[in-house]
Amino acid sequence: MVFAAAIVVGALFGGYDQYLGSIASLPWASSVSLLSAPWLVLPFCFGWSQRDPGRAIALGVVATYAALVGYGVMTLSPIEGVHLSHASGAIAALAHSELKVVIGGLLTGPLYGYLGHRWRTRRAWTSAVMVAGALCLEPLAKDVTGQLPSNSSVWMGEITVGVALAAYFGLVAIRRRSQL
Numbered sequence: 073m074v075f076a077a078a079i080v081v082g083a084l085f086g087g088y089d090q091y092l093g094s095i096a097s098l099p100w101a102s103s104v105s106l107l108s109a110p111w112l113v114l115p116f117c118f119g120w121s122q123r124d125p126g127r128a129i130a131l132g133v134v135a136t137y138a139a140l141v142g143y144g145v146m147t148l149s150p151i152e153g154v155h156l157s158h159a160s161g162a163i164a165a166l167a168h169s170e171l172k173v174v175i176g177g178l179l180t181g182p183l184y185g186y187l188g189h190r191w192r193t194r195r196a197w198t199s200a201v202m203v204a205g206a207l208c209l210e211p212l213a214k215d216v217t218g219q220l221p222s223n224s225s226v227w228m229g230e231i232t233v234g235v236a237l238a239a240y241f242g243l244v245a246i247r248r249r250s251q252l
Contacts, residue, residue: 078118078131082138085114087146089139094152103221107230109206114139115181116203119188128192132185136177144170191241195248200241207234 092098093105115132122128148154148162167174184203191199211227214220221227 074118074121074127074131075134078135079138081118082114082135083142083145085110085135086139086142086144088142090143090146091151100223100226103223103226106219106221107210107226109210109230109234111136111139112180112184112206113203115184116188116191116199119185120192122185122189123193125186125189128185128189129182130185132183132188133177133181135185136181140170140174140177195245197241197245200238200245204234204238204241207231207237209234 089105089110091105092101095101115135118131118135119128122131144163144166146152147166150156154162187196187199187202190196191203208231211220211231214227
């Protein structure tokens, strides 16, 4: 059942992320769709749901690749102006242009799934640092590479979510230590 949820949630996540990038009437939407850290939070959350590390890793992969498929389906859909008669060529072109992302998913999906599991079972601070750090540090990385969104509310929001998540992790860890 949880694998079906990972497929559905992942596909919806990926499709919605791609769709956000095409909404010209909302200036912040395309900046949000270009964020990478939420793509790491997705497998982390599914890994967090599991006590078994193997299942957490598998769910991280399933959620990540379902999201990539959802992204691709939305990219090549009539909603985005792609005619189905051109789909086969478009699929090959999209797969080629996103090859680094697909390969990256082979690393990040299982890694963040496992990190989610480690947080659930051991409250591993490395897991907390990796997921909150991804959110907090992505704007810095984008600034260094000249890709920081001009809409400051997007990157400030991402940092805020990262700090809030770090605070949550910290509070849970403190509470756990006080119970030991």
